[in-house]
Amino acid sequence: MPPVAGGCLRLPGVAAGCRWGEGGALVLQFFMPCGRFSGISLCPAGNSPVSHDALQASGFVTPLCCKSITFAQTADEMKSALYLYNTLTRKKELFEPLAPPFVGMYVCGPTVYSEAHLGHARPAVTFDVLYRYLMHLGYNVRYVRNITDVGHLENETDDTGEDKISRRARQEHLEPMEIVQKYMNSFHHAMEKLNTLPPSIEPRATGHIIEQQQLTEKLIGEGYAYEVNGSVYFDVEKYDGRHNYGILSGRVLEDMRANSRALEGQDEKRGQFDFALWKKAAPGHIMRWPSKWSDGFPGWHLECSVMSTKYLGETFDIHGGGMDLIFPHHECEIAQSTAAQGHQPVRYWVHNNMVTINGQKMARSLGNFITLEEMFSGSHKLLARAYSPMTIRFFMLQAQYRSTLDFSNEALLAASLGLQKLMNAEKTLAGLIPGGSSTADISGIAAKCHEAMSDDLNTPIAIAHLFDAVRIINLVNDGKEKLSAEDIRSLQELFRIFIHDLFGLRAEESAGNDRLEGVLKLLLDIRQEAKAKKEWAVSDRIRDRLSELGITVKDRKDGYDWEITA
Ligand SMILES: [Zn+2]
Numbered sequence: 008m009p010p011v012a013g014g015c016l017r018l019p020g021v022a023a024g025c026r027w028g029e030g031g032a033l034v035l036q037f038f039m040p041c042g043r044f045s046g047i048s049l050c051p052a053g054n055s056p057v058s059h060d061a062l063q064a065s066g067f068v069t070p071l072c073c074k075s076i077t078f079a080q081t082a083d084e085m086k087s088a089l090y091l092y093n094t095l096t097r098k099k100e101l102f103e104p105l106a107p108p109f110v111g112m113y114v115c116g117p118t119v120y121s122e123a124h125l126g127h128a129r130p131a132v133t134f135d136v137l138y139r140y141l142m143h144l145g146y147n148v149r150y151v152r153n154i155t156d157v158g159h160l161e162n163e164t165d166d167t168g169e170d171k172i173s174r175r176a177r178q179e180h181l182e183p184m185e186i187v188q189k190y191m192n193s194f195h196h197a198m199e200k201l202n203t204l205p206p207s208i209e210p211r212a213t214g215h216i217i218e219q220q221q222l223t224e225k226l227i228g229e230g231y232a233y234e235v236n237g238s239v240y241f242d243v244e245k246y247d248g249r250h251n252y253g254i255l256s257g258r259v260l261e262d263m264r265a266n267s268r269a270l271e272g273q274d275e276k277r278g279q280f281d282f283a284l285w286k287k288a289a290p291g292h293i294m295r296w297p298s299k300w301s302d303g304f305p306g307w308h309l310e311c312s313v314m315s316t317k318y319l320g321e322t323f324d325i326h327g328g329g330m331d332l333i334f335p336h337h338e339c340e341i342a343q344s345t346a347a348q349g350h351q352p353v354r355y356w357v358h359n360n361m362v363t364i365n366g367q368k369m370a371r372s373l374g375n376f377i378t379l380e381e382m383f384s385g386s387h388k389l390l391a392r393a394y395s396p397m398t399i400r401f402f403m404l405q406a407q408y409r410s411t412l413d414f415s416n417e418a419l420l421a422a423s424l425g426l427q428k429l430m431n432a433e434k435t436l437a438g439l440i441p442g443g444s445s446t447a448d449i450s451g452i453a454a455k456c457h458e459a460m461s462d463d464l465n466t467p468i469a470i471a472h473l474f475d476a477v478r479i480i481n482l483v484n485d486g487k488e489k490l491s492a493e494d495i496r497s498l499q500e501l502f503r504i505f506i507h508d509l510f511g512l513r514a515e516e517s518a519g520n521d522r523l524e525g526v527l528k529l530l531l532d533i534r535q536e537a538k539a540k541k542e543w544a545v546s547d548r549i550r551d552r553l554s555e556l557g558i559t560v561k562d563r564k565d566g567y568d569w570e571i572t573a
Pocket of ligand 1: 114115116311336
């Protein structure tokens, strides 16, 4: 490992960063692949070259999860600016954390009352990539994603209907907490398959009932909430008089009033748009907690204000979620926190767009509601075949997170082939023979990839640049171009960072694949022998039949290559 002055450490499969600290010391930050540990350490001060051996000799580098350590980025690259689209200001803004190198990020997690579906996958993958990229840039990120296990009513805009979890518990004849456990496990299982890193903290609403009651009390005390018949509501009119209800969604209360009519069953509320902070439980309601107002349960919006403040502070850097949460959920979160604290809670609001299926919104009533397990097994009637978790992940990365994403069999098949091509190129790259000096120009590819990511996580552009590298790798493999050993190493590093560290893609070997590859190799070896004996009918037949099966065989001077092309 050559000593590199001012270099940055990169750990395989993890994000790590460095920056120059006080007195010229190199500050190193480690994030383990297990996602459980992160640390900041100092190596000997000064800008002198830092070698791998010297670091190990100092007892500094002993990560259990890491097999090797390499120098890759320069300190300047680490400082590359990240621009994020802020829903609050409606423009792309330079991301500047409140207290670097720390970043606090809160993302609204699932309400766990049914199987994880495609709609869950998009925010999970989007914010996983943001989490990974922030760590890659050297930030120490605390990523909080909640689990909603109470208070999410069926009609979420007007606080009516049954609690989604209670309802499911009744239908399945299970305890509400059995429902929560069952579907939380299913969500985690699907997230693991999609290779999303676990958040730093995953708080649950039922674990924060006392804090939610405290905030409700505070809001009553500040005059922004009122009690009626054991329920407590947030006074939107009053809030809007002093602040701006609609600051995030762009809605104007007056227009909302003009365009809607009062709904039945809302007599308790002073204003039509007031929302529940605490709801008195009806006699048969199972999920209930004692409070000074009534035996009841918290309103849905309250948990996120409470848990984000508890774990990230009164003001924190990033709040994420799907665009469908902008109103009323996030608008209400802002109102609650601003009313209680006197200032806004979040600096950057980041929202991912929705998923459609064959151009339609996904809904149970439309019969196009596809769970992730159905995707992975191909068991839904709209699916022509199974799509692997990495195909789904890669497909999502092929769109910028703020654009809509339409699922169709054609698009997923194309994503599957694209991913295969990328992964094949990485394998090919590992076996390339260096050719003295390079004839192909790879300079600039890495910078362009970073640039795309820094431009509001433009993953499709970064992927397009990776495919420039794929093209060069295949040309080199075909003997049409040459790459130096150094350039091969750079491309390997680029692929490792982008494909694995940032995009979170991993090779998928389904059970039995090794055996099938063995059979394929046997068949192709027989073909080689036939060719050597000039038995062209046999060799052509094998090639043609494989081609019909979507496996393309390419002859080379010293053997053959094959790839799955359809
Ligand atoms: Zn939320």
